[in-house]
Amino acid sequence: MNVVTEASVFLFSYGTLQDKAVQLANFGRELQGSKDAMLGYEQSWVEITDPEVLAASGKTHHPILRPGSADSVPIPGTVFRITPKELAAADSYEVSDYKRVSVTLASGIQAWVYVSA
Numbered sequence: 001m002n003v004v005t006e007a008s009v010f011l012f013s014y015g016t017l018q019d020k021a022v023q024l025a026n027f028g029r030e031l032q033g034s035k036d037a038m039l040g041y042e043q044s045w046v047e048i049t050d051p052e053v054l055a056a057s058g059k060t061h062h063p064i065l066r067p068g069s070a071d072s073v074p075i076p077g078t079v080f081r082i083t084p085k086e087l088a089a090a091d092s093y094e095v096s097d098y099k100r101v102s103v104t105l106a107s108g109i110q111a112w113v114y115v116s117a
Helices: 020-027 051-057 084-093
Strands: 009-013 033-038 041-047 061-067 075-082 098-104 110-116
């Protein structure tokens, strides 16, 4: 298991950042995380045209979240502890359809997540 020794932040992924190949391409390591869920959002899909993102994920459509309501179905995913440098790498990976916001997950953890811009 890789131990993050510098300051760390939490990142929640409900999509391709959970894929080992995407993690290796962006962070140079496989991330260790735990299952969690995001509340108050609804999932849809966005077409990806960025060649680097397509190469890393192998998928033409990625999930994307938009604000929902209090009774929206929880969005399952994984919460990872990463470094600020890795968060910057995640920012570079995400296309302009996404923006990074801070949310409180079902577990109570405060984490960054990418949602519809």
